[in-house]
Amino acid sequence: MSDDHESTLGRIETEVALLMRFGEATRRATGTAEHRVLDRAAYVILRHLADAGPQNVSALAARLNLDGSTVTRQVSALQRDGLITRTPDPSDGRGTVISPTPAGLQRMAAVQAARTRLYGDMLADWSPEDRSTLAALLGRLNQALINRNRPR
Amino acid sequence: MSDDHESTLGRIETEVALLMRFGEATRRATGTAEHRVLDRAAYVILRHLADAGPQNVSALAARLNLDGSTVTRQVSALQRDGLITRTPDPSDGRGTVISPTPAGLQRMAAVQAARTRLYGDMLADWSPEDRSTLAALLGRLNQALINRNRPR
DNA sequence: GATAAGTACCTGCATAATACAGCTAATTGA
């Protein structure tokens, strides 16, 4: 347990906490008017549906660390706005499969593009190496978080 | 605007969004019982008081990207629990200076240590270089966020 | 194949953090 380790971990902890604050503030500031539907988890849901294909509520909830009821409500809102469709699961009468609609994918892509543009602006003076290093390390950090939350 | 840039930025955007979700889930899971006081902004408030010294509500709100009323309530809760003290600002009769109490600093340090330990566990198999690189890049990312929010 | 146990989803509540609007008191500037 060297001082180096401690201080580096402390810095990581600090920076992550700060990043959270900024992320929340940004989400609040940007998501007020038009696409309020994509607040919070909704964007991540559409994102995951686009990435991993249609799936049911439970799978989404497990993947996104959310309660099933929360996902149910998010999905209902998304359906109300025509961004996803619910179809009965042919292999399980209890379940419903959630699929993104073209409009949903479009909306998601628009938000994604806006966010990506935002990062592009902010990181305009970063070297490509630093950018891809950040992406890689964040990916590893998230993987570590996943492994911790799901020791399986 | 090469494809490399786009995809790297996209990855950063993805990973940050995921990190947010995990952070919220973790906070919810850990902060339930005992030190619920340090939920959300409260921890960051104590943290900032410890780092930057006693200051008034407005300064905290500006620094933490929060509404003044939110900070007022957080500070009230912290005072109720004996973690900060309010003293009249000698140089401005309207203001009150918020100072951490020893108990507050202790509580903050305990949470900080727990979080740091958590990161230590998760990043146990990371090389010291990768850790410090992550810390540095997160710091630069936050700085970029600060610069964007306060173009000043 | 009948019944018990488990699962998927939904709904009704409660909670927690937050913002906004409006208020009072104090400061500052003309």
Next chain:
DNA sequence: TCAATTAGCTGTATTATGCAGGTACTTATC
């Protein structure tokens, strides 16, 4: 002196979330 500004507080609404309970369906056991 008085208008404009600022610091902080309080009332109200919003929003995302979890938990508890209910219903319909599935799976396993005998």
